[in-house]
Amino acid sequence: MSMEGSIGQDGGSENWGPQVTRKSLMRGGLAALLVAPWTASTLGAGGGRESGGQDAEASGRTRGAGVTDDEIVLGVSAAFSGPSRGLGAELYRGATAYFNHVNANGGIEGRRITLKLYDDGYQPDPCVQNTMRLMLEDKVFLLFGYVGTPTVTRVLPILKKFQNEDIFLFFPFTGAQPQREPPYGDFAFNLRASYNQETAGLVDNLIRIGKRRIAVFYQIDAYGRSGWAGVRAALQKHGEKLAGEATYSRGEKFTGSMRKQVEILQGVSPDAVICIGAYAACAGFARDAVDLGLDVPIANLSFVGSENLLKLLTEGREDAGKYTRQLINSQVVPSYEDTSIPAVREYRELMARHDPQVPEELTREEYTPFAHSFGSLEGFLNARLLAEILRRLGPNPDRAGLEEAVFSVRDFDLGISEKVSFGPDRRQGLQSVYHTVVEEGRFVPLDDWGARFA
Amino acid sequence: MSSASSGVRIRRLFQKTRFGIFAVFGLIVLSTSILCIYTVDTELTAEYEINIQNIAKTIADSSVGILLNRDLATLQSLVDQFLDVQGIEYIYITSESGEFLAHTFVPGIPEEILASDHGSTEPVERSLPGMGDFIEVGSPILAGVAGTAHVGMDLDVVALKIQRAIGQQVYLISVILVLGVLASIWFVNLAAKPLAELLAYAVELARDGEREDLADREILSRDDEAGHLARLFLHVARQGAGRGPAPGVGGRE
Numbered sequence: 001m002s003m004e005g006s007i008g009q010d011g012g013s014e015n016w017g018p019q020v021t022r023k024s025l026m027r028g029g030l031a032a033l034l035v036a037p038w039t040a041s042t043l044g045a046g047g048g049r050e051s052g053g054q055d056a057e058a059s060g061r062t063r064g065a066g067v068t069d070d071e072i073v074l075g076v077s078a079a080f081s082g083p084s085r086g087l088g089a090e091l092y093r094g095a096t097a098y099f100n101h102v103n104a105n106g107g108i109e110g111r112r113i114t115l116k117l118y119d120d121g122y123q124p125d126p127c128v129q130n131t132m133r134l135m136l137e138d139k140v141f142l143l144f145g146y147v148g149t150p151t152v153t154r155v156l157p158i159l160k161k162f163q164n165e166d167i168f169l170f171f172p173f174t175g176a177q178p179q180r181e182p183p184y185g186d187f188a189f190n191l192r193a194s195y196n197q198e199t200a201g202l203v204d205n206l207i208r209i210g211k212r213r214i215a216v217f218y219q220i221d222a223y224g225r226s227g228w229a230g231v232r233a234a235l236q237k238h239g240e241k242l243a244g245e246a247t248y249s250r251g252e253k254f255t256g257s258m259r260k261q262v263e264i265l266q267g268v269s270p271d272a273v274i275c276i277g278a279y280a281a282c283a284g285f286a287r288d289a290v291d292l293g294l295d296v297p298i299a300n301l302s303f304v305g306s307e308n309l310l311k312l313l314t315e316g317r318e319d320a321g322k323y324t325r326q327l328i329n330s331q332v333v334p335s336y337e338d339t340s341i342p343a344v345r346e347y348r349e350l351m352a353r354h355d356p357q358v359p360e361e362l363t364r365e366e367y368t369p370f371a372h373s374f375g376s377l378e379g380f381l382n383a384r385l386l387a388e389i390l391r392r393l394g395p396n397p398d399r400a401g402l403e404e405a406v407f408s409v410r411d412f413d414l415g416i417s418e419k420v421s422f423g424p425d426r427r428q429g430l431q432s433v434y435h436t437v438v439e440e441g442r443f444v445p446l447d448d449w450g451a452r453f454a
Numbered sequence: 455m456s457s458a459s460s461g462v463r464i465r466r467l468f469q470k471t472r473f474g475i476f477a478v479f480g481l482i483v484l485s486t487s488i489l490c491i492y493t494v495d496t497e498l499t500a501e502y503e504i505n506i507q508n509i510a511k512t513i514a515d516s517s518v519g520i521l522l523n524r525d526l527a528t529l530q531s532l533v534d535q536f537l538d539v540q541g542i543e544y545i546y547i548t549s550e551s552g553e554f555l556a557h558t559f560v561p562g563i564p565e566e567i568l569a570s571d572h573g574s575t576e577p578v579e580r581s582l583p584g585m586g587d588f589i590e591v592g593s594p595i596l597a598g599v600a601g602t603a604h605v606g607m608d609l610d611v612v613a614l615k616i617q618r619a620i621g622q623q624v625y626l627i628s629v630i631l632v633l634g635v636l637a638s639i640w641f642v643n644l645a646a647k648p649l650a651e652l653l654a655y656a657v658e659l660a661r662d663g664e665r666e667d668l669a670d671r672e673i674l675s676r677d678d679e680a681g682h683l684a685r686l687f688l689h690v691a692r693q694g695a696g697r698g699p700a701p702g703v704g705g706r707e
Binding site: 124149150153154176177178181182183220221222223224225226228229245246247248249260261264 | 523524525526527528529530531534556557558559560561562563
């Protein structure tokens with residue numbers, strides 16, 4: 001895959017298969033899902049006609065949906081704009097680094113992997129519109145790398161509606177339960193551990209060191225509720241209840257005040273707070289908590305976007321540790337600093353070699369990527385596993401064979417310590433959760449909870 | 455008509471009539487407006503209550519399967535979608551034991567709602583500090599054994615909509631009032647004009663009933679009460695002066 005600076009033509013998808021008209025969209029019962037103006041940019045790999053990536057005449061005969069003789073097209077809707085744009089950007093960069101590597105080495109059975117990108121700004125309605133466009137107009141082979149629970153939970157019913165099309169969602173950047181359980185679990189494959197596993201890990205460790213009064217600060221949507229439910233369930237196993245809760249609206253910026261939320265939680269005197277949110281709001285909460293004297297451990301889930309959170313809390317501050325001493329961040333991939341891990345070494349090498357950037361058309365707001373991040377490492381591992389699954393489809397990839405190809409993954413070595421397995425009753429590849437704290441301006445593994453927080 | 459008649463206006467005779475017309479129209483407008491305000495307010499309030507009850511019932515019905523699957527993320531997603539309905543300001547779903555399973559409150563659940571009876575489904579008006587005034591209704595989920603869905607509608611939005619509807623009705627009535635008054639003035643003036651001419655003619659007769667030109671006035675040819683009176687006045691004036699009857703008096707009367 002050679003995505004750097006190569007922008008495909010919007011609407012070029014008609015070259016990949018039968019054009020889907022507005023009428024056919026309406027026949028599908030989705031007349032309202034006309035293309036929104038702000039879903040403007042699409043990106044295809046290969047540099048368009050010059051590199052043969054976008055043009056059907058150049059790329060060869062069209063096969064099944066999303067597959068030609070030269071490429072396999074994957075559909076992505078993610079947050080590339082708005083306060084959570086860092087999540088989509090990092091996940092994309094990591095995945096692209098690996099796909100570039102695959103394409104540079106002959107692709108999958110001679111086919112390059114191409115991403116068709118749309119920005120949803122981490123908002124459900126645009127995500128639904130993008131998904132319909134990817135499925136019905138762009139005719140992508142599969143959906144990949146979606147970001148967020150409120151977005152993915154709205155897309156799942158669409159996948160069920162079109163279940164005869166065998167279109168699957170691969171490795172969304174969310175640990176929520178809906179894509180792991182009936183009635184929608186059959187339409188998605190997850191790599192990362194769930195929020196239930198993340199919250200259980202946090203609660204178990206906090207209670208082990210005597211922090212029994214645990215409150216929750218969460219985003220008031222499906223993501224926040226998913227994490228809230230995870231904390232609640234984990235506490236119930238210890239015979240405890242939530243000490244209290246405070247909420248914020250999705251899209252909150254770091255510059256916004258979280259003082260009311262902090263005051264609400266101060267009122268219940270918690271021993272610790274678990275945050276279920278995105279980095280801008282969670283950083284704002286951590287800042288205001290420290291400023292108002294709520295001096296308790298503040299834990300975040302992997303989705304928060306750890307590096308962006310850290311950047312907001314430390315950038316330009318003399319006392320860089322002021323707001324980060326009590327932070328605990330749960331992760332679903334190992335540390336990108338641990339170069340003893342083979343996949344981490346490869347990730348660092350390919351990120352340095354390709355340094356993928358989000359296409360300019362999608363970056364309407366300034367974003368400075370990180371050389372390495374948990375998000376891009378997750379994207380990298382997602383791409384690594386997906387490439388393996390595509391290889392297992394053989395020389396004639398077809399959507400109908402996807403599920404079988406995924407289920408054939410047994411004890412697959414992804415390059416981290418944990419082996420990956422899938423099966424009809426196992427649609428989540430990894431189970432491990434890692435905990436990190438901030439030391440000297442970077443995230444390091446948290447080995448001794450008692451010494452740090454007791 | 456001579457120039458003398460144009461200076462004479464009938465003011466007093468129709469003054470009461472005009473006031474009477476204004477009063478009647480005002481009374482009609484006032485009573486119609488009051489009836490309209492009452493009807494629109496009652497009907498729309500009832501309609502909004504029914505709508506909100508229907509929304510609460512829809513949420514409750516949609517929640518059954520989700521709750522039984524213990525899928526609170528999807529439940530929250532469902533609740534969030536209903537917030538797009540204009541006027542709905544908050545939604546919360548409580549379990550059969552009163553635990554909040556999903557809600558839309560930021561930065562937290564208000565104390566008044568925390569302290570309320572979560573199983574109640576009767577419409578209740580709430581005034582929540584920092585949020586406003588609301589009408590809240592509940593709907594049982596699975597006959598109440600799985601919990602209750604509650605929906606809060608902003609009373610200000612409802613009041614605004616009702617005021618707008620009433621305003622439109624009153625505006626129409628007011629326009630009709632103004633047009634009616636203007637028309638009545640025009641008709642009164644129309645009726646007053648021959649009387650003014652008659653008055654002017656009578657004044658001229660009183661001043662000098664012997665003038666020959668007074669028998670050739672246009673008013674004498676009118677075929678209405680003003681014409682009859684003018685001819686009668688001329689007849690009386692001429693008789694008083696010892697002259698013959700005025701033209702047309704005997705035959706017409």
